[in-house]
Amino acid sequence: MSTLTSYPSREIKAMADPEATVQHTYARCAQAFCRFFTVRVGGDSHTVDDLMQQLWLRSRLQAHALRDPNPEPWLWRIARNLLQEHHRKRRRTSGDEPLAQPDLARRLAQRFDTEDLPPETLARKEVQDQLLLAITELTSDEQALLIGCYFEGRTQTELAAILNISERAVEGRLYRARIALREKLAHLA
Amino acid sequence: MLNDHDSNDAIRHRNLERIGRALPLPPSADADRQARWQNAGLTPGAVHPGRGVWNMKRYTRTALATTGIAAALAAAVWFGLGPANIVSAATVFESFRSALAQSLSIHIDGIQFEQASIEGDIIVDRSGEPGAETRYAEVHVLLAADNPQWNDLDAVLAICQSPSEAWQYGRGSGGMYSGVGQVAMTEYLVRGQSWRDFARQPLDHFGSMPSELGFGSEESSVTYRFTREQRIVVEQLLRFLLDLTNAETAGQVIANVQDSAGDVRVERIEKDSYVLHASRFTQLGDLAFVKRTAPDVGDLVRQAVYTFGYDPTSKRILSTQFAPPTELYETGVAISRDTAEFPLDTPEALVPFLRERAVTVEADQSNKDEWVIRVTGYPFATDSSGLEWLGDYLTALRDSLTLTIEYDAAASAVRRAEFRGIGPSDGRVTLDLGPVILDPQRLRSESWVTPQTKIIGR
DSSP states (O other): OHHHHHOOOHHHHHHOOHHHHHHHHHHHHHHHHHHHHHHTTTTHHHHHHHHHHHHHHHHHGGGGGOOOOOHHHHHHHHHHHHOOOOOOHHOSSSSOOOOOOEEEEEEEEHHHHHHHOOOOHHTTHHHHHHHHHHHTSSOOHHHHHHHHIIIIIOOOHHHHHHHTTTTHHHHHHHHHHHHHHHHHHTTOO | OOOOHHHHHHHHHHHHHHHHOOOOOOOOHHHHHHHHHHHHOOOTTOOOSSSGGGSOHHHHHHHHHHHHHHHHHHHHHHHHHHHHHOHHHHHHHHHHHHHHHHOOEEEEEEEOOOSSEEEEEEEEOOOOSOOOOOOEEHHHHHHHHOTTTOOEEEEEEEEEEEEOOOEEEEEEEEEESSSOOHHHEEEEETTOHHHHHHSSGGGGGSOOSSSSEEEEEOOEEEEEEEHHHHHHHHHHHHHHHHHHTTTHHHHHHHHHHHEEEEEEEEEEEEETTTEEEEEEEEHHHHHHHHHOOOOHHHHHHHHEEEEEEEEEETTTTEEEEOOHHHHHHHHHHHOOOTTTTOOOSSHHHHEEEEEHHHSSSEOSSSTTOOOOEEESOOOOEEEEEHHHHHHHHHHHHHHHOOOEEEEEEETTTTEEEEEETTTOOOHHHEEEESSSOOOOOGGGGTTTOOOOOOEEEE
């Protein structure tokens, strides 16, 4: 199933109703939030469903107080708080959750920029964990582009058509998304 | 495809191509699953902090309704395919919260302590016009006599508030009848009593029902115990339940329950029936921990004033009064007032005995039949058994308390919820959500009135 949805920036600006804006943004970013939770709860889909519902409810209940025309950063804050509450409440992990290793991630960020990573490096569990954590920290748009291009094998022409933007814009955004991934790796906490 | 922004980006691009082949990403959520996330069991009149769904603009309401319908359709399709489980805990809790805005009845059953037990009903009928609901509560605190020759003591509080009635009936203890085995009850009926006052301090309305009641005669004596710590537990329980019936507080109460639960799972019973099981309520354990960290009570004991009336003729202590500093109550530590060691044969022996041991002793001999002696700083033994009891009780409660919520997925509604495992006798509180049957006879204060009832108000 495709992870892509069209860019909503113009639609968001046109919306005067913050609740409708939040609802629209939630729907647009749902795959990214789901991925973010899934990676961090060890793939437990029931827990992910719970967290996604709580994200929906909490954002909807607090939407009236929203002032920012782009609610995505606000939704990410709620998502992180929910995850933190979840971990605090559970007080234990299943052991399947990827563990952030900042030193390893930093070295990986350097190599990501300067050398071709060999397949045996990419096959290591701890390396994959750092990459998963970093990719799922990206914004919804950045994730959609990187995943569309590198995981689903879509061409820039296809991406441009799906996202309703020019090929030149796809190219520029992909470039920035690659930089963003490197930054996430370098600063993985 | 490769752009020429910088040379490093070519390497990033190649690395991402490799990563895309090597890294297993979590699968994407399909449309049905996404729809379920937004199907959180919201119904009109749901209890929420802040703005409710009906305060939203029409566009948003319509959007939400449309989303809900779409989600319901998606759920129906999903059920048709026979999935393992599609209802999450968040959905059930949210439906529970919504159901609390409707009529409900709460039944308290079998909550026992060493010498006290609690039974009762709280009923809220919201079937009438908005704002014209009927509320009725009846709570019994049964105190067991420690002497079989005496009756148990049934303290009752009943309160009713409806568009046409507002009254409160209370029955507590007023002392002993002349004969053995009977305790005189004080009864009162207050007309016009508000529910809000009752909900604020529910146990304060039980009249004369202190922590410990002792009665004696020449032949026999009895003690009824309802300790301060037990009162704390019952008071907290009643306030918790009354908050559940209050539209302003119910949402937050449920949020607290949900947050506190350490283990939550949803079990599918049959096609549209689910049961949520919640247990290991961590905040109860935290409370027990706080209560155990009481400060040193030595200083507090020195501040406490102990006053007793001493009859030099019969050589007995007739009355005692103990005014501890507030901190003693807060920390749950009592002072043992065992005066058996006092030399009571003569005042001349008693007062110097006290002065040797206490910080201050004042003896008022203005009444020759009874000396009033005030003592501070006497090295009474402290009694922290109540504190320990409370800590142990809350710790045990954390392990034994469970909440089950029955959820009907077809109606997106919660019909019943039950707290179990309250106290060692598996006390329970059952909430039936939806239309209630409230016997009109119960709402009439006359059914409680006896010739001994003191009636206050018109």
